[in-house]
Amino acid sequence: MEKKPWPRPTEAELEILQVLWARGASTVREVNEVLNANREVGYTTTLKLMQIMVEKGLAARDTSTRTHVYTAAVTEQDTQRQLLDKFVDTTFRGAAMKMVMQALGNHQASESELDEIKALIEQLESGQQSGGSGTEA
Numbered sequence: 464m465e466k467k468p469w470p471r472p473t474e475a476e477l478e479i480l481q482v483l484w485a486r487g488a489s490t491v492r493e494v495n496e497v498l499n500a501n502r503e504v505g506y507t508t509t510l511k512l513m514q515i516m517v518e519k520g521l522a523a524r525d526t527s528t529r530t531h532v533y534t535a536a537v538t539e540q541d542t543q544r545q546l547l548d549k550f551v552d553t554t555f556r557g558a559a560m561k562m563v564m565q566a567l568g569n570h571q572a573s574e575s576e577l578d579e580i581k582a583l584i585e586q587l588e589s590g591q592q593s594g595g596s597g598t599e600a
Contacts, residue, residue: 469545470519470537475512480521480542483535490530 472480482497483489495509513533516522525532555561572580 470521471545471549472516472519472521472542476516476519476521477542479509479512479516480535480537480539483522483533484539488525488532488534490532494533 478498479494482494486493486497491506491510491513494513495504495506498504498509513522513524517524517533517536521535521537522533523536525534551557551559551562555565
């Protein structure tokens with residue numbers, strides 16, 4: 464069975480997905496109101512984007528009531544993972560270490576962020592030592 468290609472969201476679609484992930488099931492009007500808090504976006508623009516997202520498999524639409532309700536059809540974690548993998552491949556030629564070093568070099572990590580990074584490294588090391596894949600993060 465052929466694996467269906469992952470539907471990569473555009474920046475505008477990603478904004479809508481973030482609203483759907485945060486709010487859950489929402490109407491076009493509700494999503495449009497959230498988007499308009501940051502910048503003006505026309506209702507018909509939001510509607511068209513959400514219709515395209517349904518066609519691409521990024522969102523699902525419930526048409527059982529007069530007002531259509533949309534939900535995210537992809538998870539936030541899977542989307543982040545896919546976008547990050549693509550970013551690392553194209554920007555850092557697949558070298559995650561280069562990306563991490565660049566990020567840490569350009570950003571002053573807080574004590575709590577460094578503690579989380581250390582905990583993640585320990586988790587990955589223990590997972591790899593026990594035969595795990597080390598891809599839990």
